[in-house]
Amino acid sequence: MGVWFSFFAVIALVVIPLAGANGAGQYLFGIVIPYLAVLTFIIGFIYRVVQWAKTPVPFKIPTTGGQMKSLPWIKASPLDNPSNNSGVIARMALEVLAFRSLFRNTRVELREGPKIDYGSNKWLWVAALAFHYAFLVVFIRHFRLFMEPVPFFVAALESVDGFMEVGLPRLMMSGVVLLLAVTYLFLRRVAVPQLRYISLPSDYFPLFLIIGLAASGILMRYFIRVDITSVKELIVGLVSFSPTIPKGIGVIFFVHLFLLSVLIAYFPFSKLMHAGGVFLSPTRNLPNDNRANRHINPWNYPVKVHTYEEYEDDFREKMKEVGLPVEKE
Amino acid sequence: MAKVGTPEELARVDYTPPKKGWMDTPAVFQEGRWCYGSKPKDHEVVGLPNPRAWSPGDEDWKLPDNWQEIFLEGMRERLDKFRSFRLFMDICVRCGACADKCHFFVGSGDPKNMPVLRAELLRSIYRGEFTAAGKILGRLAGGRKLTYDVFKELFYYFFQCTECRRCSLFCPYGIDTAEVTIIGRELLNLLVCNIDWITGPVANCYRMGNHLGIQPHAYHSMLEFFCEEIEEITGILPEPSFNRKGAEILFITPSGDVFADPGTFTAMGYLMLYHYLEGMGLDITWSTYASEGGNFGFFTSHEMMKRLNAKMYAEAKRLGVKWILGGECGHMWRVCNQYMDTMNGPADFLELPKSPITGTVFENAKSTKMVHIIEFTADLIKHGKLNLDPSRNDQYRVTFHDSCNTARGMGFFDEPRYVIQNICNEFYDMPINTIREQTFCCGSGSGLNTDEFMDMRMRGAFPRANALQYVHEKHDVNAMACICAIDRATLTTLCEYWVPDVEVTGIHELIGNALILEGEKKRTMNLRGEEFPWVEEEDEEEAEETAEAAGE
Numbered sequence: 001m002g003v004w005f006s007f008f009a010v011i012a013l014v015v016i017p018l019a020g021a022n023g024a025g026q027y028l029f030g031i032v033i034p035y036l037a038v039l040t041f042i043i044g045f046i047y048r049v050v051q052w053a054k055t056p057v058p059f060k061i062p063t064t065g066g067q068m069k070s071l072p073w074i075k076a077s078p079l080d081n082p083s084n085n086s087g088v089i090a091r092m093a094l095e096v097l098a099f100r101s102l103f104r105n106t107r108v109e110l111r112e113g114p115k116i117d118y119g120s121n122k123w124l125w126v127a128a129l130a131f132h133y134a135f136l137v138v139f140i141r142h143f144r145l146f147m148e149p150v151p152f153f154v155a156a157l158e159s160v161d162g163f164m165e166v167g168l169p170r171l172m173m174s175g176v177v178l179l180l181a182v183t184y185l186f187l188r189r190v191a192v193p194q195l196r197y198i199s200l201p202s203d204y205f206p207l208f209l210i211i212g213l214a215a216s217g218i219l220m221r222y223f224i225r226v227d228i229t230s231v232k233e234l235i236v237g238l239v240s241f242s243p244t245i246p247k248g249i250g251v252i253f254f255v256h257l258f259l260l261s262v263l264i265a266y267f268p269f270s271k272l273m274h275a276g277g278v279f280l281s282p283t284r285n286l287p288n289d290n291r292a293n294r295h296i297n298p299w300n301y302p303v304k305v306h307t308y309e310e311y312e313d314d315f316r317e318k319m320k321e322v323g324l325p326v327e328k329e
Numbered sequence: 330m331a332k333v334g335t336p337e338e339l340a341r342v343d344y345t346p347p348k349k350g351w352m353d354t355p356a357v358f359q360e361g362r363w364c365y366g367s368k369p370k371d372h373e374v375v376g377l378p379n380p381r382a383w384s385p386g387d388e389d390w391k392l393p394d395n396w397q398e399i400f401l402e403g404m405r406e407r408l409d410k411f412r413s414f415r416l417f418m419d420i421c422v423r424c425g426a427c428a429d430k431c432h433f434f435v436g437s438g439d440p441k442n443m444p445v446l447r448a449e450l451l452r453s454i455y456r457g458e459f460t461a462a463g464k465i466l467g468r469l470a471g472g473r474k475l476t477y478d479v480f481k482e483l484f485y486y487f488f489q490c491t492e493c494r495r496c497s498l499f500c501p502y503g504i505d506t507a508e509v510t511i512i513g514r515e516l517l518n519l520l521v522c523n524i525d526w527i528t529g530p531v532a533n534c535y536r537m538g539n540h541l542g543i544q545p546h547a548y549h550s551m552l553e554f555f556c557e558e559i560e561e562i563t564g565i566l567p568e569p570s571f572n573r574k575g576a577e578i579l580f581i582t583p584s585g586d587v588f589a590d591p592g593t594f595t596a597m598g599y600l601m602l603y604h605y606l607e608g609m610g611l612d613i614t615w616s617t618y619a620s621e622g623g624n625f626g627f628f629t630s631h632e633m634m635k636r637l638n639a640k641m642y643a644e645a646k647r648l649g650v651k652w653i654l655g656g657e658c659g660h661m662w663r664v665c666n667q668y669m670d671t672m673n674g675p676a677d678f679l680e681l682p683k684s685p686i687t688g689t690v691f692e693n694a695k696s697t698k699m700v701h702i703i704e705f706t707a708d709l710i711k712h713g714k715l716n717l718d719p720s721r722n723d724q725y726r727v728t729f730h731d732s733c734n735t736a737r738g739m740g741f742f743d744e745p746r747y748v749i750q751n752i753c754n755e756f757y758d759m760p761i762n763t764i765r766e767q768t769f770c771c772g773s774g775s776g777l778n779t780d781e782f783m784d785m786r787m788r789g790a791f792p793r794a795n796a797l798q799y800v801h802e803k804h805d806v807n808a809m810a811c812i813c814a815i816d817r818a819t820l821t822t823l824c825e826y827w828v829p830d831v832e833v834t835g836i837h838e839l840i841g842n843a844l845i846l847e848g849e850k851k852r853t854m855n856l857r858g859e860e861f862p863w864v865e866e867e868d869e870e871e872a873e874e875t876a877e878a879a880g881e
Contacts, residue, residue: 005469048419055412058631061667061738063497063505065766068740070693070704073711074747080766081740083693095501101426102501106762108429108792114340116435116795118762124426128501195425197346197440198449200471203423269462274502277420282413283503288666288740291694295671299410303632304376305639306535308618308647314536318546324617325572 003190006204010212013262014255021254029254030234031243037261044268049276060295063283082287092285096278099128124188131181135210137161137174138217145235169221179214182207206272209263216256226250333361333783336827340791342438351446352453352473356482358386361784364488364777367528372521374532375633379521385484396520397475401458403519408459413508418455420502421445427496427506432770433489436788444496444506447486451513454479484522487513489785491774492628492660493733498766510775515630523629526779530625534637538620539584545617551587552615555597559604559841562858564850567604569615572648576614577685579645582656582702583622583814586835592817594856595657595835598844602706602837605846609714610685613654619644622661623814627668628776635672638664641699642673652682653699657835659732659813660774662701666739670697687712703812703836707744710751716845719754721852724862725808725834726755728800730793730820731768732813740766745812748836752843757804763796773819786819787826794827801828808832810839 021029066077078087079094094100107121140157144150162170186207189195220226230246231253237243267273279285287293312319312326319326333339347354369380381391393399408415427444429435434442441447449471456463456472463472473479490510497505517523530540537544543551549571560566570576582599586592603613619640626633645653655665670676679698682691689708691700709715729749735741742765750756763769772789773782800806809820809831820833841856853864 052412052416052419055409055415057412058410059668059671061413061505061508063494063503063737064740065498065737066740067742068693070741070744071689071708071711074707074743077740095503099501101499101503102424104499104767105426106430106499108435110340110342110344110435114791114795115799116792118760124424128424192425193346194344194428194440194443195423197351198423198425198428198443198445200423201469202471271420271422274420274422277416278502280412280416281420281503282416283497283505283508289693290667290670291665291697291699292692294674294696297671300672303636303639305636305643308643311536311538311618315545318544319617322546322549324545324549325574 002199002201003204006201006208009201009205010208010259013209013259014212014216017254017258018251021251021258026245026249026254029258030245030249031238033261034238034257035243037265041264041267044265045273045276048268048273049280052277052280056298057282057286058297058299059282060286060288060290061282062286062288064288068288083289083292084287088285088287092279095284099125102128123184127181127184127188130177131185134174134178134181138172138178138214141172141174145232146239148236167222172221175214175218175221179211179218182210182214186211202270206263206266206270209259209266213256213259213263216252216259220250220252220256224250224252226253333787333826336787339436339784339787342436342788344438346440351440351449352468355478356441356485358481358485359784361782362489363485364524364526364779364782367521367523367525371525371528371532375528375535375636377518377521377523377528381521383522385481385522385524390481390522392480392520392522396480399519400475400480400516403516404455405459407512407515408455411508411512413505414512417448417504417509418452421448421452421504423449424501426499426501427504430496430499431506432491432493432495432772432789432792433785436772436791437785439489441482441486442489444500447490448504448506448509450479450483450486451509483513484517487517488524488777491733491770491772491777491789493770493774494737495733495767495769498737511627511631514628518630518633524776524779526782527625527628527776530776531629531633531637534621534625538616538618538640539587540621540623540625541584541588543584543587543620545620548584548587548617548620552596552600555593555600558856558858559597559601562854562856563601563846563852565601565604565846565848567600569600569603570613571615571617573614574648576648577612577651578614578654579619579648579650579652580613580615580654580656581619581622581641581644583658583661584620585623585814585818586656587620589818591821591833591838591857592814592835594838594841595814595817597856598835598837598839598841599656599702601841601844601846605715605844606686606709608847612685614648614650616644616648622656622658622665624661624664625776627660627664631672634664634668638669639673641665641669642676645676645698646678651680651698652694653679654702654705655699656702657812657814657837659734659815661734661814662741663734663738665697665699669699684708686714701741701744703741703744703748706837706840707747710748715840717752717840717843718845719752719843721842721855721861722753722839723755724855725753725832725839726757726804726806727753727808727810727834727839728757728759728797728806729764730759730771730797730809730811730816731764731766732811732816733768733770733774735812736766736768741812742766745810745836749810749839752836752839755804757800757806759796759800763792769793769796771813771816771819771823773822774815778815778819783822786822790819790823790827793820794823797824797828797831801831806831808834810834810836812836 066080069083372380492507533542
């Protein structure tokens, strides 16, 4: 159910600009909606992160994935069990940039015997890395649309990205990788029974949205060409806060822009916020130095305890019988 | 005890999820997969609300009329108090990396035992009751309402999680199901839907100092009995002291080690070690008030954990000791490592722990002032302070089970292995995906080590048992050492069921066997009172020699 709902929702999101982005409608799809989307994204993203950040961390609870720092002659594992902040920074960097925890992934297989096997299972890690980095490259490549002159790193990136030198315009690998990776992420969700079982509409929706976004971009670049000078004019207008709608931009561009607008507006309200959340995860971003450095819980409060005196009152005679020392005779 | 199938039956696990979606599949309380409900008398001891006789098997759980309000208000409060909880409700992408990391899922195939789905049980309520999208779109946004059936489902599955954190190791965002379960149980506890096996020990510990309700005189006699056993085996009688003011070190260990085999043999190992070290300057006392290292309050609520844990520092202060030495225990050390100082510290009345034998200063414990006995012993061995005869453990071919809590809540891997390798000649680790940070739970942690839960326990034990089976077949391993009191009890049941020829030992039991006490008699038996297998051969040899000598 979830998959079809999300699929048709994205189809509808494609149809809307196809139907509406003509004449005066182009002001709506080319100016109003993108501005609103960016505004929603910025306010929403900040709101969510601030909400997390102001929620206290009462306990220091890192998940330790390696040997702790203890006796000097025992080799500690600073990346998986950091004992100080530089260790934490390194652990977080590997987590955020290389998806280290996902790299550990294994797959359980129950065989005759019974025997449980733990197979290596790196496909999710590969696809996730490919997806995120391809998206990043595509994003950076789009800088050329509103930066004049085109920054050197964008140009450099493009020359690497298009190294295959096939087709005209030159085929950019990032777009292809992005589409393949996101398709893989979708297929595994429907093909693996457990994953299909846990998947919600909100898991399929961003996948379809990104498939739509990438597909419309690729269509526009290689097949249904749009007037790139006009597109650039529109984008420069948007980022310089003097929006204009040049004539003659194909409707496919408005589909692309609308899907992007929906994606960024949807971002703060969805699981896509893992992008911000991962930095704040208390099982990863704290050192395992609890025994050496006291962590403060801002809402720590006194509790009712059973004192030694109460305990001795309960058992004094019995304690004396076996010669246990007591405070009061 | 609940009826449990044969190992062959249990090992036939079907991982196919049901056709119907999980929100449409209410939890069916299957025999052997849920624990008895908490008893009113225990609620009263610690002042929990709503004391009543009830059973999770009943239709009516006798909840107060405004139970939904209490639950949701509690949830709102915790969303504001724990970043972990709020974040873990928000950022899961359901990538499924955690799905097959849970021992209960591997052993049962029940999809709601996939960590992701266990957390979704609560997340769906978060979305349905707390987020705008969930309130408006309901199921389309993955939200649902807190109904009676949903509440029961939460109980069923939060008491099918041992808070072992294996899933959190594999999660790309570090989402920790233990944290979700801890808070989930705390919410259930607001309506006092806890289990007897947890509230009973909590009440005992609160009033009597330990989970098992051993009163001070009995605690004293039990340890004296161990000393007599030690005398029988070694000819030496240790004389431990209790509640002694002015001692340098306070020793706290789980009461399970005092109460039942094979933990008791570990307790004997402690007694022997302390006796051995006394002549070298060790000044240590046991306490009957702080006679529990473990903390079943941890399985109830953060507040209850703090109430029970408070005894450790309070007793250290009353006795005027310099620092605390903690015994072999799993969740005890998660609490002592990650919670104690924050909750009940600062321990500024104690001193930086320093081994009186080696002079080693435990800088890593400079704030909590609490040292793990394995660190302490490893340091002794490293400095050559222990006179050891590893051959006295030669009847054992040993493997080591990393306890979840010391593994993923501390990172305590090489100290225990170092000690074992110095006291045993034959040591073999289990396969890499099942040890150290990837270790599997015994299947009975977090207060679920009760008989009525046996079907699920043995299913949860399956991955651990299977790895043990592997080294048992490959290397003839016949002993699994561990540093956790719950493990000593539960792994014994695991072995009896899955790998019958393996025994479970604590590391200090093995220390006790290997340690050569000054003036001891020739040892003929281990701490279990079992004659060494080679004694008979030696006797025969001696008899032969005598006969030969006589013949000449």
